[in-house]
Each structure stands twice: as structure tokens, then as C-alpha cells.
Amino acid sequence: MITVMGAGAFGTALAVSLSRNGPVRLWAHDARHVEAMQRTGQNERRLPGVPLPTNITFCAGLETFSSEDTVLLAVPMQRLRGVLEGHRGVLSQARLVACCKGMELSTGKGPVQIVQEICHAATPAILTGPSFAADIAKGLPTALTLACADVRAGEALQQALTTPNLRIYRTSDTIGAELGGALKNVMAIGAGVVMGAALGDSARAALMTRGFAEMTRMAVALGAEPETLAGLSGFGDLVLTCTSEQSRNYRFGLSLGRNEAFDPSVTVEGAATARAVHEKAQALGLEMPITTAITGLISGELQVDQAMDMLLSRPLKEE
């Protein structure tokens, strides 16, 4: 059976799609949320307007969990460690598929690394790539990357998680897959700033292209294959979230660029991740000027014109 931990927009959308293959269990950390989903047949809090199929069951505990189960971890990045530590006993030997995108602020680690650290005997994997929860929930066609270092387990997960609308590609490069998803959110905030400040489509294309160079530079320095970054989990998701107002990271950037307030209850993974990436780049001695500028914009230490001056006045170099 598949258990999805995290009843946010993404976990709920994955549960809806996977329920076409068989029964799915959807876990939420808040028992009142579980009760509301049972009562209304919808997740009004995080994915309103989507009827939840009857073969999705809801729970706030994992009492009936079997170690044969596959678990999708669809909680926000900065909450992943706490969720795993709270359920270490039951999850210790499961197949654990991280579905979150980001880098932990306190450690600079990605989701697969955190799963490995806490649940040593589990099989860790990550499901990532360009996919808005609302699109998946509507049954629109979507392609994702499943990364698992254990090739056999990766093949089994690829089969189990493919649905008529969800096409899954596989790789064993978990480092590349998790970094692609983390780093593209930082660039999506930057693209939003560019458009919010009316700097133009050409500037956004420049940011995406040079941002992709930064993403690849860091990922390769940390052991990723450059091909992974060029795939769905990197380039694919960068394109999606730098160009669509469905992206919360992009919308957050739009408000920064317009000097407008942004609803703090909305999950914006790129905000904490920008800081984590900036710190890691400094520790590794990597040049990541766009990430530095975006981090300064998010913290309020830089205004848009200062960030632009900083980027445009850098010494001229080869592409």
C-alpha cells in the first residue's frame, strides 16, 4: 500500500492520482484536518475544489502501517526532519520517497540525505520535477523524475508510482535530483522579482540561463551528474516555475519585485533554501552571484536596483 505523509496540496494531489492504481492512505499531522477531509471528502485547507476518491483513507497516526508500505514524504522541507524523527520506529525499513524540494537551513542537507541520516535501513528515493499539484489533481499529463540509488528498488518504485497521467523517468542520481528541485525554487523567486519589477522578458531569460549555470555548478561540485540537472528535475522544473504564476516561489518573487506584502502562510520553499544555498556556496568557495543577490533581496538587505547593479557590474567573462 502507498502512504502519503503530508496532506498539503502536493501530497493530496499525489494521493488522488495514485488512487487510480489502488488504495492510498493520506496522513496529516493535524487530527482536525483528518476529520474535516473525512467529513467533506475534500481537502478544503490545501487543495480546495478537488473531490477525494473513496479509496483514499485518512489518518493522523500510523498504527496500521506495514514495513512493506511505500511512503511518500510530502511535507515542507524544513519540517522533514521532525516528521521522520517522530515516526522513526515505523518508518525505519520502509521505502521512503521524499517529495519535498529544498535544502535544510540548519544543516545544508537535502531530503534524501536527511532520510538516510535518520532511517539508516530504509530505501531512500526522491520524486521531483515539473508538476503543479492542481495539474496532477485534475489528471493533466505530467512527467516526473524518480531518483533512487538502488536500481532495483528504483524500478519497482517507478512502476508503482506511474499512473495513466503521471509518467515517471528514473535515475540513480539522487544528489542531482534533489539539488535540481531545491535550486530551481531560488531562481523562481528571482524570476518573479524580475517580472514584478518590470525588468522585462529578456532579463528573465538571462536570469534563467545564468541561474541554470549556477545550479549546475553547485550540483556538480556536490557530486551530481550534469545530465540530471538538464532533465526534468532541474531544467524542466526551472522552466515551469520561472514562467508560471501557479508557482508560489514565483509569486513570492513577484511581490518582492513590486514591494508588496506576501501571505506568510503560503509555503515558499525557495526562501529558506536560498539562504542555505548561499551559505553552502560560500563554504565551498563557489561563485553564485545570482543566488547571493536573491538571498539579499529576500532578507531585505538589497533593493532590486542594488541587486541589478551588483550583477551587471561584475567583470566581463567567457560564457
Ligand SMILES: NC(=O)C1=CN([C@@H]2O[C@H](COP(=O)(O)OP(=O)(O)OC[C@H]3O[C@@H](n4cnc5c(N)ncnc54)[C@H](OP(=O)(O)O)[C@@H]3O)[C@@H](O)[C@H]2O)C=CC1
Ligand atoms: N504544491 C505543488 O505544486 C508542489 C509541491 N511540491 C513540494 O511538496 C512539498 C510540500 O508542499 P505543498 O504540499 O505544496 O505544501 P502546502 O503548503 O500545500 O502544505 C504543507 C503541508 O504540510 C503540513 N505541515 C506543516 N508543518 C508540518 C509538520 N511539522 N509536520 C507535518 N506536516 C506539516 C501542512 O499542514 P497544515 O495545513 O496543518 O499547516 C500542510 O498539510 C514542498 O517541498 C513543495 O516544494 C512539489 C511539487 C509540486
Ligand SMILES: O=C(CO)COP(=O)(O)O
Ligand atoms: O515545485 C513546484 C512545481 O514543480 C511547485 O512550485 P511552487 O512551490 O513554487 O508552487
